[in-house]
Amino acid sequence: MKLRLPVSALTDAVSYTAKALPARPPVPVMLGMLLATGDGGLRLSACDGEVYTSDTVSAEIADDGTVLVPGRLLNDICSRLPKTADIDLELVDSGARLVVGCGAARFTLPVLPVDEYPAVLPLPDAVATVQADVLADAVAQVAVAASTDTSLPALTGIKVRLDGDLLHLDSTDRYRMTHKELTVRPTGNLPAPAPKRGKKKDSEPETAALVPAKTLAEAAKALEGEHTLTLHWSEGLLGLSIPGGRTYMTRLLDGEFPKMGGFFDGEWPITLRLPVAEAVAALQRVALVATRNTPVRLAVEGEQLRVEAGSGDDAQASDRIPAHTTGTGAEGLVLAFNPQFLTDALKALGTSEADLHVREPHKPAYLAGRLGDGVDATYQHLVMPVRLSG
Numbered sequence: 001m002k003l004r005l006p007v008s009a010l011t012d013a014v015s016y017t018a019k020a021l022p023a024r025p026p027v028p029v030m031l032g033m034l035l036a037t038g039d040g041g042l043r044l045s046a047c048d049g050e051v052y053t054s055d056t057v058s059a060e061i062a063d064d065g066t067v068l069v070p071g072r073l074l075n076d077i078c079s080r081l082p083k084t085a086d087i088d089l090e091l092v093d094s095g096a097r098l099v100v101g102c103g104a105a106r107f108t109l110p111v112l113p114v115d116e117y118p119a120v121l122p123l124p125d126a127v128a129t130v131q132a133d134v135l136a137d138a139v140a141q142v143a144v145a146a147s148t149d150t151s152l153p154a155l156t157g158i159k160v161r162l163d164g165d166l167l168h169l170d171s172t173d174r175y176r177m178t179h180k181e182l183t184v185r186p187t188g189n190l191p192a193p194a195p196k197r198g199k200k201k202d203s204e205p206e207t208a209a210l211v212p213a214k215t216l217a218e219a220a221k222a223l224e225g226e227h228t229l230t231l232h233w234s235e236g237l238l239g240l241s242i243p244g245g246r247t248y249m250t251r252l253l254d255g256e257f258p259k260m261g262g263f264f265d266g267e268w269p270i271t272l273r274l275p276v277a278e279a280v281a282a283l284q285r286v287a288l289v290a291t292r293n294t295p296v297r298l299a300v301e302g303e304q305l306r307v308e309a310g311s312g313d314d315a316q317a318s319d320r321i322p323a324h325t326t327g328t329g330a331e332g333l334v335l336a337f338n339p340q341f342l343t344d345a346l347k348a349l350g351t352s353e354a355d356l357h358v359r360e361p362h363k364p365a366y367l368a369g370r371l372g373d374g375v376d377a378t379y380q381h382l383v384m385p386v387r388l389s390g
Helices: 007-020 071-080 132-143 213-222 276-289 339-349
Strands: 002-006 032-038 041-047 051-057 060-063 066-070 086-092 097-102 105-110 126-131 157-163 166-172 176-183 206-212 228-233 237-242 246-251 270-275 296-301 304-309 317-322 324-326 334-337 353-358 365-371 379-383
Touching (some): 002 007, 007 086, 132 166, 132 176, 132 213, 132 228, 176 339, 270 276, 270 317, 276 296, 276 339, 276 353, 339 365
Antiparallel strands (some): 002 060, 126 228, 157 166, 228 237, 237 246, 270 324, 304 317
């Protein structure tokens, strides 16, 4: 292997690919980043057994080759080199070492055994395309409600379901529940799913996957931009790719995701319309005195909402925000929520106004963002209240 390319191009590719390097590798070879030349230039790949990243960058190739080098070390080296310069990579000592040269700087890296490295998995078939920024925003909205409790692995995932030209994203940690839908462009390569009970045989095919929420959020963020993103998946893998050869792939979760139908349906007799920025600021201020596992209380007083926390001999705080109420029974209503959960929900809406729909103080409340004279029907966020004693 012998090649030359701009430092800026290699740095960007190495930094991206390093996202899949494991923090605690089961074997030392997993710390490696695979570099391979080909018709598309230099291909970089890394994996931790669950997540797989790869990128391709153009290069002047004098000699083809494949090499496995310590990925974090290569990343650190690239980050310290002048970005306007070129960098040379060359295998020496019969392929035992890789020399990295940039101007007067020269590094000699040990080579890891390529034959012990896991095989680079190919991307599954493409099933749909969507704007990368649109997907990144959608995933961020639902990821906030995914659980971090690894004892319940199914709840740490986002259920991704493709039904015709609609992509549905769902998450829950049992205390919060989100649903997001966005329009995509199907490719026609959907795997043939088992017939769904109650679904007509001639209806559009549907497929679903349970994806680790943290991984999907990181992938969507890493690949966001004003370009098309392609969604790939098979029975055990889900992948994302963008033009230029950059890919991110993860293994899917096992387990049964909770059924979420019906929670957002029905009548909501009380609605509180809130200014999102003011509500978030008030919640964050009042929550300073909310000790661990204690809620903030929301009390309707005319066209205002009193936000308070603390009681008795403990520290106390209160604030007020405007709240336009509709429905019967709103006056005097008192609700209680985990302040972080409610703050996360308001921020996730991405709108300046929000409707907080309520049935009863002890039943889940439904948040929707306001868009002009209507609501954002593509995103729904349910928050469980906290029962107040007495």
